[in-house]
Amino acid sequence: MTLRSICVFCGASPGAHPIYRQAAEALGRHLAEQGVRVIYGGGAVGLMGVVADAAMAAGGEVVGIIPQSLERAEIGHTGLTRLEVVDTMHTRKARMAELSDAFIALPGGLGTLEELFEVWTWGQLGYHSKPLGLLDVNGFYAKLGDFLDHLVQERFVRAEHRGMLQLSETPDDLLHKLRHWQPSVAPKWVDRQPE
Structure with missing residues (x-):
């Protein structure tokens, strides 16, 4: 599978340990070196900013998608290839999914988990057939x-x-693993028996 763009979900916080920052830097740099465009939430803070800065410093392309309501709180990153300011969180997530061939979650909080589980659910329901992955930093996941x-x-x-x-x-x-992943053809429901 060709991966031209990967959406990275991660924390707007740097986390409690330097290893999270190091992992975010390594991922951003690696994606840029592989010629993979980074799609992410558009913030300049926390691991979001680290991934974007590392990818940009390595000569990569980075597109941020941020809702107006969070542009100030997450400090919309002004040093990207492109920053799109959208109206809602729903629009943000849909746009990130639209632009991406795959999804990776670094450590993060509720927002990271919510974004991951939403795109995973979309895949389970057959709305897309894009691979998802967790970068398991120091056993985080x-x-x-x-x-x-x-x-x-x-x-x-x-x-x-x-x-x-x-x-x-x-x-x-x-x-x-993401490049060699094959989509599941199993239906969503485990059991369809009446209760």
């Missing part, structure tokens, strides 16, 4: 992985849909 496995065991999520989310500790390995 290990407990989430355990919980997702629990959802499968409890028959709320099909194993095929769980498998839609790739996980890796390095940008290079994660990009390899």
Whole structure:
């Protein structure tokens, strides 16, 4: 699969440990070196700003999408290839998805998780067939992985849909997995039996 543009979801905070910043820098730089355009939330703060700055410094192309209501709070990044200011969060997410061939989540908070789960749900429902991945920095997503496995065991999520989310500790390995991912053809529902 050819990946020309990847949407990166990540925190507007730098997190508690320097390793998160280092991982964001490594991802931004790696995407630029691979000729992959970065699509992200448009902020200049936290890991968002780190990814964008690293990609730009490595000669990459970076497109930020930010709603008017967050342009001041997340300090809209003025040093990008392009910054699009949109009217709502819904428009932001739809535009990021439209411009992207795949999605990667770095560590982040509720917004990062919400964005990841929304595009994952869209894929599960067949609205797109784009790969998703987690950059598992220092075991950040290990407990989430355990919980997702629990959802499968409890028959709320099909194993095929769980498998839609790739996980890796390095940008290079994660990009390899995303490029070789095959979409699931399983229907969304685990059981369709009456209660």
